[in-house]
Amino acid sequence: MNSRSFRHLLQDLARVALAAGLILVGAQQHGLAAEPQASGSAPVKMQGLRGGTPLDQDNAPTPIRQERDHAPSDRDFVQQPPLIPHTISSYQITKNYNKCMDCHSFQKSKDSGATKVSVTHFRNRDGQELDNISPRRYFCTQCHVPQTDAKPLVGNTFQRARGLQ
Structure with missing residues (x-):
């Protein structure tokens, strides 16, 4: 060589x-990785992702529930879009897919425990009822934003609507 x-x-x-x-x-x-074990100690039991279910059986799917980061906030004015009480940092909303609808659609809201999308989101600009979310209401974060406990950056004198106080 x-x-x-x-x-x-x-x-x-x-x-x-x-x-x-x-x-x-x-x-x-x-x-x-297996942890090194001290002499005389019991062997470490590993738990697989299947949770002990045999390979020839399927695991029942577990419903996914988005945990709230905050209790839902009160609205400050009439027609205010509700704030989102959970993080959405990894949510994808594109013209082909809307992650919000995994929980908030009419079909999935009961299982997920999420608030259903308002029926107003199914009307087009001419007031015609559609069988799916209106394209002008499809991108949720145009109106709905995650709520936060952040302090205002600039002082203001805003007062909640009298009917909501």
């Missing part, structure tokens, strides 16, 4: 060792 091919072999071995080390460190950080 010449020195050039030997050097390439060593470089390849170094890359494999580095990759194995990184995989091991990642597995330990995510709790996937």
Whole structure:
């Protein structure tokens, strides 16, 4: 074996060792690697994602419920769109998909415990009732925003509508 091919072999071995080390460190950080056990201690029991369900059976799907970060806020004026009481930072709303409808659609709101989309969202600009969300109401975050406990950046003298006080 010449020195050039030997050097390439060593470089390849170094890359494999580095990759194995990184995989091991990642597995330990995510709790996937077996913890070393002290002599005389009981073996660690690993729990799979299937929760003990045999491979020839399906796990029942668990309903997904978005936990609220805040209790819903009162509205400050008539026709104010409700604030969103949970985080939406990873929500996708595109022309082809609206994550909000996974919980707030008429079909899914009962299972999710979320508020149904208002029937006003099913009317087009001419007042005609549609069988799906109106395109002008489809992008929820045009009107609805996540609520927060942030202090106002600028002082103001805003007063809630008298009928809502």
